[in-house]
Structure formats: C-alpha cells, structure tokens
Amino acid sequence: xxxxTESQGDAAATGADAAPGxxxxxxxxxxxxxxxxxxxxxxxxxxxxxYLILSRVALPRIESVLNDRKSTITGDIAxxxxxxxxxxxxxxAYNQALADARAEAQTxxxxxxxxxxxxxxxxxxxxxxxxxxxxxxxERAIADIRAGAMQSVxxxxxxxxxxxVSAMGGKSDAKAIDAAIAAQVKG
Amino acid sequence: xxxxxxxxxxxxxxxxxxxxPMDQFIVKPLFGGDTVxxxxxxxxxxxxxxxxxxxxxxxxxxxxxxxxxxxxxQSVAELAYGFVYKMVEDVAGKDGxxxxxxxxxxxxxxVFSNMLGLIPMSFTTxxxxxxxxxMAVAVFLAVTILGFVLHGMSFLKLFWISAAPLPLRPIxxxxxxxxxxxxxxxxxIRLAGNMMAGHAVIKVFAAFAAVALISPLSxxxxxxIYxxxxxxxxIQAYVFAILTCVYLKxxxxxxx
Numbered sequence: 391x392x393x394x395t396e397s398q399g400d401a402a403a404t405g406a407d408a409a410p411g412x413x414x415x416x417x418x419x420x421x422x423x424x425x426x427x428x429x430x431x432x433x434x435x436x437x438x439x440x441y442l443i444l445s446r447v448a449l450p451r452i453e454s455v456l457n458d459r460k461s462t463i464t465g466d467i468a469x470x471x472x473x474x475x476x477x478x479x480x481x482x483a484y485n486q487a488l489a490d491a492r493a494e495a496q497t498x499x500x501x502x503x504x505x506x507x508x509x510x511x512x513x514x515x516x517x518x519x520x521x522x523x524x525x526x527x528x529e530r531a532i533a534d535i536r537a538g539a540m541q542s543v544x545x546x547x548x549x550x551x552x553x554x555v556s557a558m559g560g561k562s563d564a565k566a567i568d569a570a571i572a573a574q575v576k577g
Numbered sequence: 578x579x580x581x582x583x584x585x586x587x588x589x590x591x592x593x594x595x596x597x598p599m600d601q602f603i604v605k606p607l608f609g610g611d612t613v614x615x616x617x618x619x620x621x622x623x624x625x626x627x628x629x630x631x632x633x634x635x636x637x638x639x640x641x642x643x644x645x646x647x648x649x650x651q652s653v654a655e656l657a658y659g660f661v662y663k664m665v666e667d668v669a670g671k672d673g674x675x676x677x678x679x680x681x682x683x684x685x686x687x688v689f690s691n692m693l694g695l696i697p698m699s700f701t702t703x704x705x706x707x708x709x710x711x712m713a714v715a716v717f718l719a720v721t722i723l724g725f726v727l728h729g730m731s732f733l734k735l736f737w738i739s740a741a742p743l744p745l746r747p748i749x750x751x752x753x754x755x756x757x758x759x760x761x762x763x764x765x766i767r768l769a770g771n772m773m774a775g776h777a778v779i780k781v782f783a784a785f786a787a788v789a790l791i792s793p794l795s796x797x798x799x800x801x802i803y804x805x806x807x808x809x810x811x812i813q814a815y816v817f818a819i820l821t822c823v824y825l826k827x828x829x830x831x832x833x
Contacts, residue, residue: 425604427615448636
C-alpha cells in the first residue's frame, strides 16, 4: 500500500513541479513528502480505531435498536389487530346472548301461556263437572218431589174416595177403591 | 504558487494585504520541535483524534439510551446509519451489505474530518493528498483483490464488454483498463482538491477582510463560501462513499 501511495505522491509531485516555481517550500504543504509517513501512520491508526468502535459497539447497537423498534411496531400492530378481533368476538357474543335471551323469553312466555291455558281448561272442566253434578242433583230432587206429590195425590184421592163412598152410605171396599184410583191416576 | 508567495512577501513589506492561504495546511508537531517523524504527534493526530471522539460521541454516546423512541442525537446516529446502509444496499447490492462497516468507517471519518475542518483555526486532515490517497488506494486494492478472490480470472470480464460489437471490444477494453487504474487518482484528488480549494478560498477572502473598504463584501463572501463548503463537505464524503460502493459492486458483479 505504501509503495502505491508513494507512486501516487510522485505522480502528483511531478504534476506540481510542472507548475511555476516548484513546491518545495511552504507553497503547498500537501506536497511536503516529509510529512507523509506521519499522516499515513496516524490515518491508519484513526481508521482502525474508528472501524473497531463502529463494528464492535456502535453499529450492532444501532442495528439492534432499529430491529427492536421494527419488532415493537409490528408487535403493537399485531396486538391492536388481536384486540380488534377480541372486540369483534365480544360484540358477537353480546349479540348471541341478546338473541338467546330473546328466544328464552319467547319460550317462557309461550310456556306461561300454555300453563295458564291448561289451568284455565282444568278449571273450566271442573266447573262444568260441578255444574253437571248440581244439575243432576236438582233433577233428582225434582223427581223425588214429583214422586212424593203423586203419592200424596193418590193417598188423598183414596181417602177422599173412601170418605165419599162412606158418606153416600156405601160400604167402602178398600180394594176396589185402590184399584179404581190406580186406574184413574194412571189415566 | 511561488509567484503568489513572492507577492505576499512584497505585500507584507509594504504593510498591506497578507495572504497565507496555504499555511493552514502545514503539518506541525504538537509539542514543539521541527522534525516530523512518522510517530510524532502532530496537528494531524490532534484533529484525527477529535474526529474519533466526535464519531464516538454521536454513534456510541448518542445511542446509549437504546430508546425505542429516539432522542435527537440518537435519531441523527440512526439517520447516518440508515443513510450509509441504504446506499451500500442500493448501489452494491444485498451481498455488499457485509462490507457496510468498512464503508461506514470511511464515510464517518471523511464527513467528520471535512466538517471539523470548517471550524476556524482547525486543521483539515482530508485536505491532504496523503490521507485521501491512502484511503483511495486501500479501496482500490481491496476491491481489486476482492474481485479476483471472488471471481478468479473471470473478474477480467469487467473490461471485456460483451454487449459491444466485437471489433470495438479491444479498444473499449483498453479504455476500461485505463479508467480502472485512474480510479484511485480521481477518487483521492477529488476529495483533497475540494477541501483544499474551499479552505484556501475562505482564507483569501479573510485576508481581504483586513481592508476596511472591502471588508463587508469579503465577510459576505466568506459567509456564502462557508455555506457552500458545508454542503461540499457533506457531498464529497457522500461521493467518496458512493464511489466506493460502485467499485465494490464491480468487484461483486463484474459482468455488465
């Protein structure tokens, strides 16, 4: 590398020598070759130091910071997406629950209606039965009363007939009277 | 140049303008003495160490927090990282990324040296051809060796443009070879020349500022040139780094 540089310098020097005067004195410090080894030495040291600092510390650190930031941003976006999904799920669940509750309410209402209907029907039937029973009882009572009345009419008729017969001076024949009455009552 | 110094000398004798635009580039031992041995700590050493410290402050201390939401310094460091990383990836390709630390080293050194050189009374290490040539030659050798190691003799196809008509190819190959070997020269002189010229121009205008009549104009000019030089400092570092990436791409993919 050094030889390359020297030949560089030589080329430049000849170029400068062509310029008026020559550049040995203060003219152009860039072409003062006595300072070249010094500059090259310190340049190489500097570049090596900078390279070591950059490659060992600075660049890996900045790279990791940039990667961290990238992953943080993508992570945040993913989490936001996830939260959005969760929210959507929650909304769906809420709607589902609402629909379920509605359906349940409907069934409860229907059940209650049916129950009430059944109760009503039962009560109606019972009432009908009671009414029927009462009516039958009344009928029977009426029949009894009617029978009682027939009996009484017969007895009264018999007694009256016997009285009439005896009053007319006849001898009341009980058997004949009964038969006559029975025939009359039967009509 | 000599003529210029003669003029300066006469001007000094007359007590008028004093031009020393090139004095700022003189390499001096830090702790007295005249001899500059290869190990002598000089102003080169001082400003290179300052560059190391500044780079460390930005890229190491600035990222100390490793914050997910970066501080100002950390975001500048991340910006520098991303800038060079993207440049290497875009120009040299995905397989060039493993050479990213080397290019980052060159870029950070050059950009900090250039910027530090803009501080008044400072010394611009990258204005010296010795410094830029070492870097350019290092890049040239590294890239050439890398090309031969990766592709063997088929690396020479870089110079044999198969897209061109056959009769033209030898001529083109000659031009390609010449331009390939001129690369380190242009690569190094571009940077050093830009730095030297800008700083020398600022010095010249600064010398004019001593004359009361034209000093407002001169100060205005210094301000303008300073702004330009700030831009140039960054652009030259960028150019050096991106050309390194281009050469690296040639080494990695020599087939056109």
